[in-house]
Amino acid sequence: MLANVTTFTLDGLSSRRITVEVDLRRGLPAFTIVGRGDAAVRESRERVQTALLNAGFQFPQRRITVNLAPAHLRKVGPGFDLATACGVLVASEQLPARGLEHWAVFGELGLGGELRHCRGVLTVAEGARSAGIAGLIVPRECAREAALVDDLEVAGVASLPEVAAILRGQPPPQLPPPAERAGQRAAAPDLADVRGHSEAIRALTIAAAGSHNLLLSGPPGTGKTMLARRAISVLPPLTREEAIAVTRIHSVTGRHVGEGLVEQRPFRAPHHTISPSGLVGGGTLPAPGEASLAHHGILFLDELSEFSRPALESLRQPLEDGIVAIVRGQRTVTFPTRFQLLASTNPCPCGHAGEQRCRCTEADIARHRRKLSGPLLDRMDLLVHMPRPTPEALDEDGGTSSESVLAAVLDARGRQVRRLAGTGLRSNAELTPQLVRRLVDADAGAHATLRDAYARGTLSPRGHGRILRVARTIADLDGSARVRAEDVRLALHFRRETVLDRGALAA
Amino acid sequence: MSTCDACLRRTALVALLAPHVERGRRDRRRLSEMLALPDERLIEALGADRSAAIRRAHEAFDPALARERLGGASMHAVCRHDPRYPPRLLEADDAPAVLHVAGDLERLAVLADRDVPAVAVVGARHASAEGIEVARSLGRGLAAAGVTVVSGMALGIDAAAHAGALEVGGPTITVLAGGADVAYPASKRSLHRELVRTQAAISEMPPSFRPFRWCFPARNRTIAGLASMTVVVEATERSGSLITAELAQDLGRAVGAVPGPVAASRCAGTNALLRDGALVIRHAQDALDEALGIGVATAMTGRRPAELAPPLRALLRRIEDGRDTIASLAATPDEAQRAIAALSELELLGFVRRGPGGHYVRLP
Numbered sequence: 001m002l003a004n005v006t007t008f009t010l011d012g013l014s015s016r017r018i019t020v021e022v023d024l025r026r027g028l029p030a031f032t033i034v035g036r037g038d039a040a041v042r043e044s045r046e047r048v049q050t051a052l053l054n055a056g057f058q059f060p061q062r063r064i065t066v067n068l069a070p071a072h073l074r075k076v077g078p079g080f081d082l083a084t085a086c087g088v089l090v091a092s093e094q095l096p097a098r099g100l101e102h103w104a105v106f107g108e109l110g111l112g113g114e115l116r117h118c119r120g121v122l123t124v125a126e127g128a129r130s131a132g133i134a135g136l137i138v139p140r141e142c143a144r145e146a147a148l149v150d151d152l153e154v155a156g157v158a159s160l161p162e163v164a165a166i167l168r169g170q171p172p173p174q175l176p177p178p179a180e181r182a183g184q185r186a187a188a189p190d191l192a193d194v195r196g197h198s199e200a201i202r203a204l205t206i207a208a209a210g211s212h213n214l215l216l217s218g219p220p221g222t223g224k225t226m227l228a229r230r231a232i233s234v235l236p237p238l239t240r241e242e243a244i245a246v247t248r249i250h251s252v253t254g255r256h257v258g259e260g261l262v263e264q265r266p267f268r269a270p271h272h273t274i275s276p277s278g279l280v281g282g283g284t285l286p287a288p289g290e291a292s293l294a295h296h297g298i299l300f301l302d303e304l305s306e307f308s309r310p311a312l313e314s315l316r317q318p319l320e321d322g323i324v325a326i327v328r329g330q331r332t333v334t335f336p337t338r339f340q341l342l343a344s345t346n347p348c349p350c351g352h353a354g355e356q357r358c359r360c361t362e363a364d365i366a367r368h369r370r371k372l373s374g375p376l377l378d379r380m381d382l383l384v385h386m387p388r389p390t391p392e393a394l395d396e397d398g399g400t401s402s403e404s405v406l407a408a409v410l411d412a413r414g415r416q417v418r419r420l421a422g423t424g425l426r427s428n429a430e431l432t433p434q435l436v437r438r439l440v441d442a443d444a445g446a447h448a449t450l451r452d453a454y455a456r457g458t459l460s461p462r463g464h465g466r467i468l469r470v471a472r473t474i475a476d477l478d479g480s481a482r483v484r485a486e487d488v489r490l491a492l493h494f495r496r497e498t499v500l501d502r503g504a505l506a507a
Numbered sequence: 508m509s510t511c512d513a514c515l516r517r518t519a520l521v522a523l524l525a526p527h528v529e530r531g532r533r534d535r536r537r538l539s540e541m542l543a544l545p546d547e548r549l550i551e552a553l554g555a556d557r558s559a560a561i562r563r564a565h566e567a568f569d570p571a572l573a574r575e576r577l578g579g580a581s582m583h584a585v586c587r588h589d590p591r592y593p594p595r596l597l598e599a600d601d602a603p604a605v606l607h608v609a610g611d612l613e614r615l616a617v618l619a620d621r622d623v624p625a626v627a628v629v630g631a632r633h634a635s636a637e638g639i640e641v642a643r644s645l646g647r648g649l650a651a652a653g654v655t656v657v658s659g660m661a662l663g664i665d666a667a668a669h670a671g672a673l674e675v676g677g678p679t680i681t682v683l684a685g686g687a688d689v690a691y692p693a694s695k696r697s698l699h700r701e702l703v704r705t706q707a708a709i710s711e712m713p714p715s716f717r718p719f720r721w722c723f724p725a726r727n728r729t730i731a732g733l734a735s736m737t738v739v740v741e742a743t744e745r746s747g748s749l750i751t752a753e754l755a756q757d758l759g760r761a762v763g764a765v766p767g768p769v770a771a772s773r774c775a776g777t778n779a780l781l782r783d784g785a786l787v788i789r790h791a792q793d794a795l796d797e798a799l800g801i802g803v804a805t806a807m808t809g810r811r812p813a814e815l816a817p818p819l820r821a822l823l824r825r826i827e828d829g830r831d832t833i834a835s836l837a838a839t840p841d842e843a844q845r846a847i848a849a850l851s852e853l854e855l856l857g858f859v860r861r862g863p864g865g866h867y868v869r870l871p
Contacts, residue, residue, distance in 0.1 A: 197834050198838055199834050347864055353863045361662065362662045366694055385832075387832045390830075390834070393834070400840060489848060
């Protein structure tokens with residue numbers, strides 16, 4: 001007898017419908033799986049057989065052939081366990097076939113017949129909906145994630161007997177209640193922990209308000225990393241649409257299992273030894289990299305100069321387009337990468353440039369600068385130096401709480417959303433040169449200040465547009481409808497490379 | 508006729524012996540004594556076991572070929588017998604036989620008159636931001652008053668002095684240890700290009716010559732010889748700039764130094780010079796008063812207004828007191844934003860400059 005079960009396999013950030021065909025016939029007992037499966041699929045035979053027996057079902061002593069269709073697609077992962085088991089049960093007439101007309105199944109089996117959580121459940125559920133399937137059975141831990149998809153009946157089950165009950169026509173169990181996550185946001189570290197660094201906090205506020213990229217420089221131990229880790233606490237909460245996009249990526253990479261919707265903006269801080277494919281994604285079966293994991297959140301590159309040149313170069317496309325395309329043979333997979341870039345660096349090899357204790361020669365600093373400079377530095381909107389805090393600042397309480405900064409950021413973002421209505425953009429950082437011209441209203445003084453800076457040669461044409469975007473954000477924070485000269489001056493201040501300033505170092 | 512055959516031969520000999528000079532110095536013979544020796548004695552003193560080969564090469568020297576090479580490198584040369592050779596330099600016994608010039612030969616004219624002053628500004632390679640600013644402003648102030656700034660294009664003070672002079676269009680002359688057409692240090696390529704284009708780079712060594720260690724103190728003797736006064740900005744106790752000062756003193760030229768904090772090792776050399784009676788140079792005006800006579804020329808003060816608004820004046824004072832970063836001037840982000848605005852204005856007016864590490868430097 002033949003049984004057909006519908007399940008899905010992951011393909012980048014989308015899923016493909018797979019039909020698992022199970023055929024039982026007389027002959028020497030055997031259990032074969034064909035259809036380009038990986039090691040996890042091959043090993044699935046042992047799990048399915050044992051799970052069925054331990055869950056109290058019969059394992060037919062027949063010649064069993066399992067085919068995963070379409071045959072040309074490579075199939076990965078243990079998600080086929082449940083489909084294979086259901087196919088065996090139906091083919092051996094332990095279950096009626098009609099249940100499988102309504103339900104698709106997805107899940108890994110344990111030897112005792114229990115269902116284990118799987119990565120990529122949200123993507124599978126989205127695939128099920130677009131394939132026009134009425135219901136999806138998934139492991140109970142992943143049920144809330146699958147339920148994020150509208151118009152799809154989701155059954156969260158804990159074991160094979162429960163699956164059998166649903167396929168026999170019983171109503172699926174209630175979805176588990178949402179996990180307690182109220183404390184999550186409060187647990188994020190607060191800006192009030194930072195002492196001194198008033199200039200850097202202002203720069204971080206501007207960056208958060210306009211989604212601009214920010215480079216922090218300063219001696220070791222001054223608090224660059226500490227400040228960067230608090231950047232999340234001053235960013236607006238994710239919209240539902242953004243949260244689903246983040247959940248999809250994190251679920252596919254197995255970093256987020258069984259927690260429903262991701263509600264906090266991601267903060268990714270990869271180590272500087274990371275490879276280009278680790279950063280932007282890759283692998284023979286392309287998987288998203290850190291740039292995509294930081295989608296709608298922050299990608300923090302600590303010690304920017306230590307990252308390999310190829311790794312930094314690979315960030316150009318994601319930074320520019322908000323998307324990365326990975327080409328493998330005939331196929332191209334794209335991952336979204338709309339992250340905000342935060343980076344930190346020592347100002348010179350020893351880290352103490354500008355202080356008396358710096359022992360670096362001008363040539364050392366020039367070499368250090370060269371490592372940083374180039375395409376990436378040009379894409380930094382704000383550069384701020386964090387000198388050692390003064391002794392008084394260390395004694396004082398941090399004055400600026402994340403709450404107050406967040407309020408200002410939300411206010412400024414509100415203005416941007418109103419201005420950008422109809423463009424599909426959400427922040428000043430995304431403004432194209434055309435939109436800057438159309439939407440950024442600057443007064444005569446602002447234009448004069450910009451012209452002056454451009455004439456002095458301290459600004460590239462690309463920098464020119466960047467200054468206006470940052471100035472727009474500064475004016476938004478101030479509640480001003482027009483960009484004024486002072487906004488441009490402040491933007492220019494944060495644009496100039498203090499430490500990396502050629503003029504300041506060489507004569 | 509700008510160079511005679513004998514002087515070209517002499518230059519070629521020094522270049523030929525260059526790899527052996529370091530050994531000669533280890534014999535505790537003074538470099539300037541050595542460089543003053545006549546050809547034959549020089550070969551004996553330095554050639555050692557290779558004397559014969561060097562003598563043969565020296566005898567085979569072809570002046571025409573040397574002139575051709577100079578032309579090929581678009582350079583000029585003047586020997587000590589040429590009237591255009593700077594007369595002040597001739598006062599030294601060990602003056603170079605030939606000066607090779609990259610850039611227009613006419614620019615040497617600023618050194619043609621013994622009574623027209625030129626000031627050497629030299630100092631540490633590893634200089635502080637303040638030192639760099641002082642050197643730059645000395646270069647600017649002296650050049651603006653028409654006084655030629657002589658220096659060695661080294662990192663730090665030297666390069667800053669040249670750059671300051673270039674800001675007002677010179678005159679400035681750089682003396683290099685290697686060939687005048689080679690930018691040394693290489694990181695000063697753009698400065699070298701600018702100096703050759705609008706000013707002049709000179710060297711006693713032939714074109715494309717790569718300098719040996721001894722070439723740097725040798726170059727210092729040329730700097731000291733060309734200048735009517737030598738000013739040292741920041742030098743440690745063992746600095747090469749002190750050699751320049753000493754050589755200048757030996758030639759009876761004025762020596763000045765910029766005072767620094769007594770505890771700072773980077774200023775130990777200059778402070779020692781001051782204790783020994785060097786002139787105190789605080790700014791370009793002090794140097795101009797010494798070089799030209801008191802009150803003859805006024806160093807320009809730039810775009811600075813006479814009266815500064817009280818808040819800006821207070822801010823300037825706090826920077827002078829060492830609160831030189833925005834974080835140390837402002838406790839809250841709002842204050843920081845106001846401080847940035849005020850500092851931008853002070854910078855525009857030429858009172859401060861933002862230096863490495865976000866430290867604001869009070870400009871002299």
